[in-house]
Amino acid sequence: MKLAYWPGCVSRGFTPELHGSVAKVAPLLDLELVELDRANCCGAGVIAEHNQELVDTLNARTFAMAQGVEGAAGMMNICSTCQGAQSECQERLDADGSYRGEVNSHIEPEGLSYQAGGGWWNKNFLWILVEEIGLDKLRERVERPLAGLRIAPFYGCYIVRPTKRLGYADHPERDQYLDMVIEALGAEPVEYAGARKCCGFPVITMNRTTSLRQAGRHLADAIDAGADCLVTPCPLCHLNLDLQQPAAAKFVERDLGVPVLHLPQMVGLALGLEPKELGMGKHVVSTKALQKQLAALAAAA
Amino acid sequence: MADYTLKIRRYDPESGEPAYWADYQAELPPERSVLDAILQVKDREDASIGIRCSCRAAICGSCGVRINGRSALACNTPIGQASEQGRDGAVTIEPMGNMPVIKDLITDMEAVHWKKVRRVVPWLLPDEEAPEGQEYIVPAEAMLDVTQAMACIHCGACVSACLSMEVDPDFVGPAALAKAYRFVGDPRDGEHESRLRDLAEDEHGIYNCTHCFACVEVCPKDVAPMDQIMRLRRRATGDFEIKDANNGYGHEKAFMNIIEKWGTLHEAQLLPRSFGDGSLVKGQLRPSGAKQLTESLPTVVSGLKSGKVSPKKALVHPKLPDQKQVRRIVKEIESKDERLELNLYIVGELAGEDEVGAFAEEAGEP
Numbered sequence: 001m002k003l004a005y006w007p008g009c010v011s012r013g014f015t016p017e018l019h020g021s022v023a024k025v026a027p028l029l030d031l032e033l034v035e036l037d038r039a040n041c042c043g044a045g046v047i048a049e050h051n052q053e054l055v056d057t058l059n060a061r062t063f064a065m066a067q068g069v070e071g072a073a074g075m076m077n078i079c080s081t082c083q084g085a086q087s088e089c090q091e092r093l094d095a096d097g098s099y100r101g102e103v104n105s106h107i108e109p110e111g112l113s114y115q116a117g118g119g120w121w122n123k124n125f126l127w128i129l130v131e132e133i134g135l136d137k138l139r140e141r142v143e144r145p146l147a148g149l150r151i152a153p154f155y156g157c158y159i160v161r162p163t164k165r166l167g168y169a170d171h172p173e174r175d176q177y178l179d180m181v182i183e184a185l186g187a188e189p190v191e192y193a194g195a196r197k198c199c200g201f202p203v204i205t206m207n208r209t210t211s212l213r214q215a216g217r218h219l220a221d222a223i224d225a226g227a228d229c230l231v232t233p234c235p236l237c238h239l240n241l242d243l244q245q246p247a248a249a250k251f252v253e254r255d256l257g258v259p260v261l262h263l264p265q266m267v268g269l270a271l272g273l274e275p276k277e278l279g280m281g282k283h284v285v286s287t288k289a290l291q292k293q294l295a296a297l298a299a300a301a
Numbered sequence: 302m303a304d305y306t307l308k309i310r311r312y313d314p315e316s317g318e319p320a321y322w323a324d325y326q327a328e329l330p331p332e333r334s335v336l337d338a339i340l341q342v343k344d345r346e347d348a349s350i351g352i353r354c355s356c357r358a359a360i361c362g363s364c365g366v367r368i369n370g371r372s373a374l375a376c377n378t379p380i381g382q383a384s385e386q387g388r389d390g391a392v393t394i395e396p397m398g399n400m401p402v403i404k405d406l407i408t409d410m411e412a413v414h415w416k417k418v419r420r421v422v423p424w425l426l427p428d429e430e431a432p433e434g435q436e437y438i439v440p441a442e443a444m445l446d447v448t449q450a451m452a453c454i455h456c457g458a459c460v461s462a463c464l465s466m467e468v469d470p471d472f473v474g475p476a477a478l479a480k481a482y483r484f485v486g487d488p489r490d491g492e493h494e495s496r497l498r499d500l501a502e503d504e505h506g507i508y509n510c511t512h513c514f515a516c517v518e519v520c521p522k523d524v525a526p527m528d529q530i531m532r533l534r535r536r537a538t539g540d541f542e543i544k545d546a547n548n549g550y551g552h553e554k555a556f557m558n559i560i561e562k563w564g565t566l567h568e569a570q571l572l573p574r575s576f577g578d579g580s581l582v583k584g585q586l587r588p589s590g591a592k593q594l595t596e597s598l599p600t601v602v603s604g605l606k607s608g609k610v611s612p613k614k615a616l617v618h619p620k621l622p623d624q625k626q627v628r629r630i631v632k633e634i635e636s637k638d639e640r641l642e643l644n645l646y647i648v649g650e651l652a653g654e655d656e657v658g659a660f661a662e663e664a665g666e667p
Contacts, residue, residue: 009566014610038622040564045512046556049531050539053641054634058560058627084514092643099643106630110623161514198464198513205575206508206547208596213468214511243609247600282609 001073001132004066005033006122008079009041010235014243017279018235021264022078022125024278028141028271029133033076034069036062042085044236045158045202052092056099057106059089064112067120074121076128078264080234083124084158084166090122091165124159126233126263130177135184143272145186148297149290151266152190152227153178154218154241156234160196178231178263185270192225194218199237204244209251215240216252223258229290233263243284259287269294304328305384306391307338309350311405320402323347324391331381335373335392336364338380339406351405359521362456366406367395372461372519397461399470413470414457417477421500425484428491443488449646450483450529452522459516459526471505475516475526478507482529485536497537501545507533508549523646539640544578546589554579561631564621569610572597 011019026033039062041047047055063086066075077083093100094116104113123131129138159166160175168174175196179189200214219241222230232238240248242260249256265278275294280287305327312320325346327338336354343350352375354364359377366375369387375394383392400408431437459475466472473481481500484490500506507530516526534553537543544550555574559567570581576593577584584590604610621627 013568157513161518198511202512284603284607
């Protein structure tokens with residue numbers, strides 16, 4: 001399947017291991033990715049807060065570039081926040097023809113125009129896995145079943161709410177997909193309170209206490225529920241859950257130390273890729289114990 | 302008719318006993334409400350169940366509870382639908398979150414919700430006296446913008462679901478902040494700037510919303526409280542340039558400056574620029590900025606140590622190939638006299654000419 005691919009900012013910035021993992025995993029799933037290297041930041045909610053017409057225009061620009069990729073089935077993103085921020089803009093652009101015309105007038109000098117309708121879509125890698133590739137095919141491709149691992153899903157707000165905007169009417173199980181993928185790869189999904197709550201990242205520069213109490217609580221809940229690691233489809237969540245984890249431990253006054261995987265890393269491990277190829281050495285919370293656990297599972301199998 | 306199992310969380314603080322779960326059976330058609338089911342159980346099985354309700358039509362906002370973990374009005378949630386979504390078919394009913402429980406499903410709205418609403422001065426503070434013998438008159442379209450905030454029925458569902466309040470009970474919160482926008486967006490009010498300054502400077506104010514959409518998801522009246530909070534921020538930074546102590550202004554300014562300069566986010570500069578109202582140099586020279594940067598230092602060090610961030614990457618960020626286009630778009634839109642906004646609550650989700658045209662065609666109208 002050919003896809004226009006928007007990697008987002010953070011996957012090429014502070015979570016380079018995410019961008020690298022997608023490059024390794026995509027061919028194993030027969031995904032041909034055409035990277036939108038001229039596209040701009042989705043705004044992550046901040047540009048929307050600043051100026052709605054501006055954020056809608058910047059994302060219409062990205063959508064128009066994706067629509068120009070010949071033979072692409074749609075556009076793929078690898079960040080819950082990109083998904084939510086872009087879906088918000090797409091909802092407004094699709095709803096009103098005259099508004100869309102005004103927005104398009106800003107990108108026409110570049111020879112671009114966003115076309116509404118026609119079933120064009122923008123989906124997170126998680127949605128692509130379940131809806132486009134399918135769990136059966138994913139199961140078939142598993143080389144190293146993750147059996148014995150207990151993995152706590154962490155969805156990221158922007159991919160689960162608001163359900164009305166995010167296509168839940170047509171796909172009511174989207175808030176279960178991460179659990180379903182964990183199971184398909186042979187691991188056991190861990191049930192805990194924080195799976196669909198906020199990681200706190202959006203207020204890390206404005207209210208560190210609120211932000212890190214949120215991250216710390218969810219990590220602690222996952223640990224208490226017996227998780228070996230967490231997995232997330234959102235690199236911004238990853239920043240608060242992994243990069244900030246040592247700081248978050250202080251705000252919840254307890255030890256944490258649980259590794260957090262990016263979704264493509266977890267998929268890559270099950271497809272037989274080595275931890276090093278997936279950048280698992282580039283985490284702040286060490287993944288060594290997890291890697292040992294994986295090796296022991298393989299030896300026992 | 303169908304049989305439903307209700308799993309109700311019971312608690313009576315006066316009993317001295319801890320809270321417990323109790324199962325009840327109700328029999329009614331699936332389209333009837335969860336409230337109808339609770340009232341039937343109360344009538345037939347156990348009259349001591351505490352529930353607050355009145356209109357049964359999603360107008361009075363009294364019967365807010367959590368159904369299968371989701372904050373909602375019991376009166377406008379069909380029992381059949383709740384049963385489908387419940388675990389093993391049972392419908393779980395709990396009191397709302399983030400508020401003390403008075404008894405069973407009745408929460409103390411006064412202790413949390415109303416206290417917070419009063420915090421935002423929920424009445425009009427006009428500049429001048431109304432013309433003698435007359436009302437204040439404003440054009441109807443000037444009030445359109447606040448109709449969404451005015452639709453609030455104060456049920457507390459958003460307060461119950463708020464993930465920021467879960468970790469910071471002092472957060473002013475979604476309902477009260479939506480109420481604040483109702484006056485900040487009202488052309489008759491004369492205290493827009495001081496209201497905004499007050500809520501921007503409060504560490505539990507507008508910049509403590511984590512943008513999680515929980516309030517948007519549960520509001521039974523589509524008030525979208527988080528969107529109102531974003532409007533408050535937009536006015537605080539864009540219209541009044543309120544440089545608050547929480548870095549709300551700085552964060553937005555830093556983000557915008559970075560996108561205008563590079564097109565994609567340069568995270569390494571977001572933090573220092575946030576503490577300097579968008580400027581990199583100011584962020585490092587200002588005492589408060591230096592203090593906050595020092596607090597973040599251990600995180601920066603662990604990022605470098607893990608190999609996630611290289612010193613080169615922290616310093617150098619590539620510009621987009623067509624960055625001049627992004628800059629042109631920013632300039633073009635920012636230079637407009639008025640911001641163009643499309644509120645789907647007001648115009649409707651099928652507002653477009655195409656869609657309306659299609660509807661008119663189908664209906665056989667011109």
